[in-house]
Amino acid sequence: MNSTDRTVPVDNYLTAGEPGLAGWLCTHDHKRIGILYAIGITFFFFLGGIAATLIRLNLIVPAGALMSAETYNKAFTFHGVVMVWFFLIPSIPATLGNFLLPLMIGARDVAFPRLNLFSWYLYVGGGLFTIGALLLGGVDTGWTFYTPFSTMFSNTHVVLAVIGVFVVGFSSILTGLNFIVTVHTMRTVGMHWFRLPLFVWALYATSLVMVLATPVLAMTLSLIALERLFGVGIFDPALGGDPLLFQHFFWFYSHPAVYIMILPAMGVASELITCGVRRRIFGYRFMAWSMMAIAVIGFMVWGHHMFVAGQSMYAGIVFSILSFVVAVPSAIKVFNWVATLHKGTIDFHAPMLYALGFVGLFMLGGLTGLFLAATALDVNLTDTYFVVAHFHYIMVGGSVMAYLGGIHYWWPKITGRLYPEGPARFAAILMFFGFNLTFFPQYLLGYLGMPRRYHAYPEPFQWLNVLSSAGASILAASYLMPLCYLGWSLWRGAAAGPNPWRATGLEWTTTSPPPVHNFPLPPVVNEGPYQYCP
Secondary structure, X not given: OOOOOOOOOOOOOOOOOOOHHHHHHOOOOHHHHHHHHHHHHHHHHHHHXXXXXXXXXXXXXXXXXXXXXXXXXXXXXXXXXXXXXXHHOOHHHHHHHHHHHHHHHOOOOOOOHHHHHHHHHHHHHHHHHHHHHHHOOOOOOOOOOOOOHHHHHOOOXXXXXXHHHHHHHHHHHHHHHHHHHHHHHOOOEOOOHHHOXXXXXXXXXXXXXXXXXXXXXXXXXXXXXXXXXXXXXXXXXXXXXOHHHHHHHHHHHHHHHHHHHHHHHHHHHHHHHHXXXXXXXXXXXXXXXXXXXXXXXXXXXXXXXXXXXXXXXXHHHHHHHHHHHHHHHHHHHHHHHHHHHOOOOOOOXXXXXXXXXXXXXXXXXXXXXXXXXXXHHHHHHOOEHHHHHHHHHHHHHHHHHHHHHHHHHHHHHHHOEOOOHHHHHHHHHHHHHHHHHHHHHHHHHHHHOOEOOOOOOOHHHHHHHHHHHHHHHHHHHHHHHHHHHHHHHHHHOOEOOOOOOOOOOHHHHOOOOOOOOOOOOOOEOOOOOOOOOO
């Protein structure tokens, strides 16, 4: 990191406006709202992490001595619900997206600042319902709320949990709507579509998915509540319903939701790689179009989650082919990242290490996804730990590495402070090692036939579970490290200056931290993004 100006400007978004807690809770500034989301998301991340730690501790011994089967079911349900709905889906769009989108397109704020604040309150409200379900005894259905178990048999607080997810879904819809209108109407002079940074393209594609798919989730969760409370007969066969209908509705949203988690991560990785290697991104237009292609094709592949659920053979073949098709734009992105790195002089700073970690984990998760897209293999691997490993590589490994990479990269811009590079690099490497030690054994467990969501297992599976739990302890330590040194940098870190990475992009042309309205005068764009020179 370099800077010629080491003075933190006194007049910035952190110091301006109404002082105290009221100033933050009533703010309309997109940057402050991004910080509010970051605080909430960090809280839920560690809450879900505690549940994950308990699960891995329980699985160290075959008999599962730490928790009863009932408590274990509630622990993995809580882990899944919190991590998916309250961390992974909002993490990058709501925090980095809120903070950076207007800065990257030269705008003063998002299109609807008040709606932006309301979205954060919906996020908090949904979280309170979910925590309430935990405090009252928990839920045991799994994060997917599959019927008929969730509607007919579970005696836990299903309705409270689905209300929490329902409410946070509207937060997601409003954020996506705000981003779409902002990109369409508030780009500065000269910022036409193919001068947009790839992170903005990623947020735009993600927002389309959020706005179009999330209402289906809201409708589905409403039907669960109606079924449980009033017995309306939508999913109950005895009343003329069909439990399989729930899976169609649920995966119609939840497969695109995978791209809500990974598309912003792809955008972050593109920004980090091009800066770390100081070269223009290879195939910029292909990268932008591939993100839009992923967003569109992602709506057509929900049926590959249901190969063994009873759909017809012909439907299975169609969904299998479409699942292979969606891998094409993903492969284009990996190829272009590698081509950008090829023969480049790479600066292995912490954000770059996180970006490289993201590419590695995403590739392994993506390649194993092809196994599950093939119907013959999927029949054997469904509901085994192979599936757990696959979606953790994509949704957790990929998303979290990119999220933390982005936090480190834009930390000087957000706070005006530098963090210590040594601990940051060590944490990134430790995280990559800990993640692989945790989840790669789970591929083997799944291949050997260990089913997921089981409280106990046969003894031959123990050594792989012990390896996985040992990796989880390393992973937990690596997740705590950024919390410590980034927290330290808030008070003791050196002043960053406006552009410590010598990066391109409008966000680096303003002060760190930025002023309330981002730029003293509206910037003018005369060239495409990533005009790096050695």
